[in-house]
Amino acid sequence: MTDTSPIRVPPDFEREFPGASRSASESAANLVRTADAFLLELDRRRRKTADLSASAFETLAILEGAGEPLAGHVIAERLLVSSASMTSILDTLERHGLVGRSAHPTDRRKVLIHLADGAQDIVDRMLPVVHLAAAEAFADLSESDREVLILLLARIRTRLALLSSATPREPAPRRRSRRVPPKRNPGSR
Amino acid sequence: MTDTSPIRVPPDFEREFPGASRSASESAANLVRTADAFLLELDRRRRKTADLSASAFETLAILEGAGEPLAGHVIAERLLVSSASMTSILDTLERHGLVGRSAHPTDRRKVLIHLADGAQDIVDRMLPVVHLAAAEAFADLSESDREVLILLLARIRTRLALLSSATPREPAPRRRSRRVPPKRNPGSR
DNA sequence: TATTGTTATACTCTATAACTATA
DNA sequence: TATAGTTATAGAGTATAACAATA
Numbered sequence: 354m355t356d357t358s359p360i361r362v363p364p365d366f367e368r369e370f371p372g373a374s375r376s377a378s379e380s381a382a383n384l385v386r387t388a389d390a391f392l393l394e395l396d397r398r399r400r401k402t403a404d405l406s407a408s409a410f411e412t413l414a415i416l417e418g419a420g421e422p423l424a425g426h427v428i429a430e431r432l433l434v435s436s437a438s439m440t441s442i443l444d445t446l447e448r449h450g451l452v453g454r455s456a457h458p459t460d461r462r463k464v465l466i467h468l469a470d471g472a473q474d475i476v477d478r479m480l481p482v483v484h485l486a487a488a489e490a491f492a493d494l495s496e497s498d499r500e501v502l503i504l505l506l507a508r509i510r511t512r513l514a515l516l517s518s519a520t521p522r523e524p525a526p527r528r529r530s531r532r533v534p535p536k537r538n539p540g541s542r
Numbered sequence: 543m544t545d546t547s548p549i550r551v552p553p554d555f556e557r558e559f560p561g562a563s564r565s566a567s568e569s570a571a572n573l574v575r576t577a578d579a580f581l582l583e584l585d586r587r588r589r590k591t592a593d594l595s596a597s598a599f600e601t602l603a604i605l606e607g608a609g610e611p612l613a614g615h616v617i618a619e620r621l622l623v624s625s626a627s628m629t630s631i632l633d634t635l636e637r638h639g640l641v642g643r644s645a646h647p648t649d650r651r652k653v654l655i656h657l658a659d660g661a662q663d664i665v666d667r668m669l670p671v672v673h674l675a676a677a678e679a680f681a682d683l684s685e686s687d688r689e690v691l692i693l694l695l696a697r698i699r700t701r702l703a704l705l706s707s708a709t710p711r712e713p714a715p716r717r718r719s720r721r722v723p724p725k726r727n728p729g730s731r
Numbered sequence: 732t733a734t735t736g737t738t739a740t741a742c743t744c745t746a747t748a749a750c751t752a753t754a
Numbered sequence: 755t756a757t758a759g760t761t762a763t764a765g766a767g768t769a770t771a772a773c774a775a776t777a
Contacts, residue, residue, distance in 0.1 A: 357700040359692045373673035374680070376688040381580060381676035387695040388577030390702040391570060393622075398710045406766060426735060433582070438768065440737060445766075462735040462776045481713035484562035487570035489711070491563070493701050498694060499565040503548045505683065505691050506576040511546040512682050513579040521587045522678070524670035595743060595768095615758060627745060629760060634743070651753045651758040 359383060371525040384509075391490055398482050403475050405449075408432060408442050410479060413451060413468065417476045422467040424457060451475065548572055560714040573698075580679055587671050592664050594638075597621060597631050599668060602640060602657065606665045611656040613646060640664065 360382040366375045392407075399410060415431055416423060429439035443466060446452040451472040457463035468476075491499060549571040555564045581596075588599060604620055605612060618628035632655060635641040640661040646652035657665075680688060 357696060357703045359696040370670055370673045372677065373670070374677040376685055376692075377676040377680040377683075378673050380680050380683070380688045380691055383692050383695040383699075384573075384577050384580060387699050387702075388573050389622075390699050390706075391573060394702055394705055397706070401710070408767075424735080433578075434767085435769070436736060437738085437770080441767070457735095460735085460777075464736070477716050477718070481559055481562070481716050482710075484559045484567050485711060485713035486705075487566040488561065488563040489705055490698060490702055491566040491569050493697050494566075494569070494694065496565055499569045501690060502569055502694050503565075503572045505687060506572040507546060507548040508682050509679055510572075510576050510579050513576075513583055513679050514546045516583055516675075516678055517579075517586070521590070521671075522674065524674035527666050527670050529666070597744070613758080623744085624746070625759060626747080626761085630744070646758095649754075649758085653759065 360386060365530060369528055369530060371528065373524075391486075394490065395483060395486050398486050399479060402478050402482050405475070406442075406445075408434070409446055409449075409451075410475075412442055412446060413472055413476050414480070416452070416466060416468050417473065422455070422465040424463040425466055426463075428466060549575060554719060558717055558719060560717065562713075580675075583679065584672060584675050587675050588668060591667050591671050594664070595631075595634075597623070598635055598638075598640075599664075601631055601635060602661055602665050603669070605641070605655060605657050606662065611644070611654040613652045614655055615652075617655060 360379060362375055362378050362382075363369075366378065367373060396407065399405070399407075403410070405413075411432055412428055415428055425439050425443065426436060429436055432439070432442075434442070443452060443454070447454065451469050453467050453469045454464045455467065457465050494502065549568060551564055551567050551571075552558075555567065556562060585596065588594070588596075592599075594602075600621055601617055604617055614628050614632065615625060618625055621628070621631075623631070632641060632643070636643065640658050641655050642658045643653050643655060646654050683691070
């Protein structure tokens with residue numbers, strides 16, 4: 354049985370990693386593992402409904418949500434994939450007969466992607482699966498718990514958006530306490 | 543610029559998806575997107591340090607954390623990958639000269655994986671990068687914010703662990719309000 | 732010159748099944 | 755019989771670079 358208590362790091366963590374924060378690393382580990390567990394469960398359920406990759410299904414959902422054909426690069430932006438990956442995903446979907454490509458009426462560089470027959474059905478069966486999975490996964494949290502969570506997560510994303518366009522700082526080196534002695538930098542001290 | 547305000551769903555959401563919960567779906571969307579944004583930033587930083595896939599690095603971190611050679615299936619369990627995938631990941635790492643395989647002393651079915659020379663160095667450079675990324679990503683949250691977050695996430699994972707071993711419930715069908723009229727089930731009513 | 736999309740290449744990871752050898 | 759690991763195969767996604775067409 355998987356242990357689902359909070360993930361924690363050792364007490365001497367901040368000694369070992371100067372500049373790091375114990376609570377931040379614990380937060381990050383719990384965030385990533387929880388999202389991962391949710392996606393795993395979601396995937397399990399989605400695959401019972403239709404054998405599509407997550408990206409492929411996301412693409413369909415984006416198109417359906419837009420309610421109109423979209424240019425390839427618009428989908429790629431929302432999906433956070435490169436144009437080359439987008440081409441590959443659309444190839445897969447087109448092969449399955451779920452989307453179609455057509456010429457953009459005014460800008461001839463662009464290709465408009467539209468849902469094909471059959472795709473609407475898949476989306477209509479898949480979305481309830483996704484939302485039921487969410488309802489069940491968060492069943493133990495009260496409405497106010499959920500609101501707290503949503504706002505905390507949004508604040509993290511705001512910070513991450515700033516970090517993503519900056520050059521990362523150089524971290525202080527690890528100071529290992531166990532077994533292996535720290536490597537003496539030749540020339541220091 | 544990416545919008546980092548909370549992700550919300552439309553007001554008529556619960557009408558459209560009977561049995562779904564607006565706050566739960568919003569929580570799920572924010573959870574997944576936030577984890578994704580963090581992993582994106584983490585990957586960006588990791589790749590500046592060493593050109594390893596996330597799985598490959600995780601494998602090294604697991605081995606280093608264990609402090610002793612581990613059998614392949616032990617790593618596979620923690621990494622949540624199949625034995626075939628594990629073989630492939632270890633092949634990659636071995637090709638890069640970062641791990642070695644050796645025979646298990648008592649159980650000849652097993653193969654012990656150990657860190658090779660050079661791997662320790664990579665782990666020592668990578669972990670500070672990971673933890674600094676966490677510190678920066680969560681910089682706007684107070685210690686008590688972080689503790690709240692960690693406990694909420696753990697409760698979600700606990701629920702997910704239960705769901706993962708159960709047969710998923712059948713979701714109620716979508717009731718689309720816009721554009722396309724709901725498909726009338728022939729024979730109903 | 733910048734944008735849109737495709738093609739080509741090579742690599743990583745995944746899933747599945749069949750297989751060997753052990754226990 | 756069950757477990758540990760490998761091999762084989764096929765598919766999906768990624769990154770990168772080069773490229774054509776168009777704006």
